[in-house]
Amino acid sequence: MSDPLTISEQALIDARGVVVAYGGQRSAFGRAKPEKRVLHGVDVVIGRGQTVGIVGESGSGKTTLGRALLGLVPVADGSIRFDRHEIVGLKEDALRPLRKRMQMIFQDPMSSLNPRHDIRHILIAPLLLHGLARDRREAEVQVRAVLDRVGLPASALERYPHELSGGQRQRVGIARAVVLAPDFVLADEIVSGLDVSTQAQVLQLLGELKRDMNLSMAFISHDLSVVRAVCDRVYVLSGGRVVEQGACEQVFASPHHDYTKVLIDAIPLPVIDPQWLGRGQRST
Amino acid sequence: MTAPLLSISHLNAVTGRNGETPILRDVSLDIAAGEVHGLVGESGAGKSTIAKAILGILPRGIRIASGSIALEGVDLLTLDASSRRKLLGATVSLIPQDPLTALNPGRRIEAQLTDGLRLWRGLSAADARLRALQLLDEVQMAEPERVMKAFPHELSGGMRQRVLIAAAFALEPKLVIADEPTTALDVTVQKQILRLIRAMQERHGTGVVFVTHDLGVVAQICDRATLLYMGKTMEQGRVKDLLDAPRHPYTRALMDACPRYDQPGRGLAPVPETVFADCRAEIAAFDRERAGHV
C-alpha cells in the first residue's frame, strides 16, 4: 500500500486535524455546558475505490469520526475535503449536492428504516428528491433493479421494515445507500447484529457492489477479523485519537502500538489456544 | 463413570396455539462437574431456550412437550414449582446477557449481592457483607468497598458483568448458566470476562452451560459443545473434534463463514444454500418420523 500523503492527491476524502466536541456553546439563558472533546485532531485519507477500516472500542470516537466524514456532526476544528470540496462549516443546503455522493449503511437496520414507510417509499423518495428519476414510474424501474442487485424479491417493495428478517432489512439498508449511485459509503458496524452466515452473505454482497460501482468505503467495526477480510487500510482509534494506521497486511502482521496488539489479541479465533485464557492454571 | 451433573435427554419444546411448532427437537446433552459445555447456534437455533428450560423460566407460549432435565439425578420437570425453586436456587445460577438490565437500577450493589446470601445461606447482614466483599475481590474488582456503595449506572459494562459473575458464584452453585454473557461488551473486556469465568469455574469445579453464537469463544472457553440448528442438534462432542474434524456439513460451513484475521484468505464464505437445504430436509425428516410415532 502506498503512503497516505501520496494517496491524498487522488484521495476522495481527505480529513485533517478533525476535532469534534459536544457542549460548550452557550444556551439561550447563558448557561455554558462544559465542552467534551470526542475527537482530538484526527487525520483520515480515503483513496478512490479504497475500503478503509476504522476500528476501536466503545468510546474511541469511531462512530463520531464516521459521522463527521459525512458532515452529520458539527466539526469544531480541522478540515474535511470530499473530492476537493471543503465540507466543514457548510450549511445543510450547501451540502445537499454532495449528499447523494456520500451515503451510509447503519448498524441497526430496524431503527434506520422508518417503520411508517414501506420499502418502496424508502427507496423511491431519495431518487425523486435528487432528480435521478423523472417520475415515480422511472424511479420504480431503478428501485427494482437495485432490489434485485441486493438479492431481494420485488415483493419486498410492498413490505414494511418490521415484516422483514434482520438480514433482509440490512439488504434494504444497503439498497438505500447505493440507489443514488454514490462515490462513498460509510458502513457503521453493519454486521455486528447479524449471524455469522448472514454476515458472510452481507459482506460478500458489499464486496461485489464495491467492485461493480467502484465505491470508496469507510468500514467502522470493532471486529478486527472482519476488517482484515474486507479492508485495504485500517485506522485504529483510541480515546479520540488515531493510535495506528496503515495497510491491513502491515498493521496485522506487525502492529506497532500496544493498543493495536491488545485489540488484535483480544479476538477469539476458532482454534483452541489454552494460553489465550490461561486455562488450567489455577491461580489461587 | 459417575452420574453427570446435568443430564438433558430427548428434550422437546413446542410453541404455537396447539403446540404445533417445535422449538427444540430431541435435544440430549450431559454436563459433568467442572466442565464447560457450549450451546452454539445462530439466532433461532434454540440455544437460549435450553438455558431457560433448565432454569424453568421459559417465556409464555413455549412449553416442554417431552423429555427430562435431570440435575444430579433429579428430574426438574417432575418437581412442583416450590421444590424446584429450592433446588435451583441453591445449585444453579445465571450470568445474564445484558449486565445493565440484570441489575436493579435503584438498589446499591451491596444490597443486590447480599440478597441471595441472606436468603439461601441464612447469613446475617454483617456476614453477608463480608462474603460479598470477598466475592468482589475474587472477581478482581478494584476498590470493592466503593463498588459495594455504588449504583449500577455508576459502573462500567465490564464492572457490572464482574458484579454479576460474583453474584452467580456467591452461593457456590454446582452449575452456572452463562447466557451470551459477553455480547454486549468490547472485545478487550470480553477477553477479561471470559478469562474470569473460566478461572472461577476451574477454581470452584463448577459446571457451566455457555450459550454463544461465536465459534471463537467456544474454542477458547468450552470443553464440549452442542451445535444447534432450528432446535435440533447438528453436532455434539469435544470442541477439539468439532473444530479440527467437523463431521456435519453445517459445522464446516459455519467455520468457513467465520472471518479470521490470521488467515485473511479464508473465512467469510457464505453458507451454501444447499447446506441449509440439507439441514432443513434433515429436520423435516425428523418431524415426519416423529409425527408417525404419535
Place this chain on the structure above:
Amino acid sequence: MADSATIIATTGAPSRGRRRLQALARQPKVVWGGGFILFLVVVALAAPLIAPHDPLAQDLMSGTLPPLGFADYDPGFLLGTDDLGRDVLSRLIYGTRIALTVAFVAATLAALVGTLLGLLAGYFRGVTDTVVSRLIEIWMAFPPVLLSILVVAIMGSGVTSVIAAIAIIDWTRFARVVRAETMAQAQGDYVTAARTLGFGRWTILFREILPNVAPVLLALITLEMGIAVIVEAILSFVGLSVSSDTPTWGGMIAQGRQIIYQAWWVFAAPLAALFATVLAFNQLGDGLRRALDPVMQR
C-alpha cells in the same frame, strides 16, 4: 406471480389504507369506543328528529316525574322530567350537541397548537426548545380551572369561550408529549439516514418524524376529547358555559344537584351520559394507539 405491470399499478396507498382499516376493526376497544362516539354523533345531528319533546318546554303540572320502572312513571317521559317538567331524555339528547362540539373542536385546536410547538421544540432544540419549554412551565403553574374562568370572564360566556379556554389551557399536554416523543424519534437512525439522503429539515420533521409521533398524538387527542367533555360540564356546572336555556350535561347536573332528594334522575342521567362518553373516548384512544402502531400490530 411477479407480473411487474400489476405490481407497478398497485401503488402503496390503497393497500396500506385497507390494512390500517383491518387493523382498526380487529381492536375491540376501537369498535366499541368508536361505535359509541359514532352513535353520539348521530344523536347530536338528529336531535330534533329523535327527541320526544321540546327540551325547553316546561310543564309544571308534570314536574319531577320518575323514569321508567318507578311508581308514577309516565310513558311519555322515558327518563322522567325535572322540577320544571322538562323531559330529561330530550335535554340529554340536545346536550350531546354542545358536548361533542366542544370535544372535537377544542381537542383539535389544542392538538394543533401543542403539536406544532412540541415538534419544533423537540426537533430544533436550542433556543426554540428553551422558549417553548419555559412557556409550558409557566403555563402549567396556572391553576387550570381559574385560568379557564378568567378566559370566559374576558371573552364572555358561550361555546366559543369554552372551546378557547380548553385549547388555551390544554395545548401544553400535547406540547410536552410531542416534544419528548420527537426528541426520542430524532435520535433514531432513520432520521440520520434521511439527512444523509439529503432531505431538508421540514421534510424530515413532517414526513419522517410526524408519522411516528402520530399514534401517541391520536391517542392523546381522543383522551383530550374526553377531558374537554368534562371541562365543559364543569364550566356549565359553575354557570360559565352557554346560557342556561341551551341544554347541556353540565347544566343539567348543576340543576339536578339542587333537587337531588326530590328527583335524583335529573342528576344521574347526565352524569351517566358524561361517564359513558368519556369512557368511550378513552377506550377509543387506547385502541387507536394499539391498532396504528406498526410494530404492535403483530
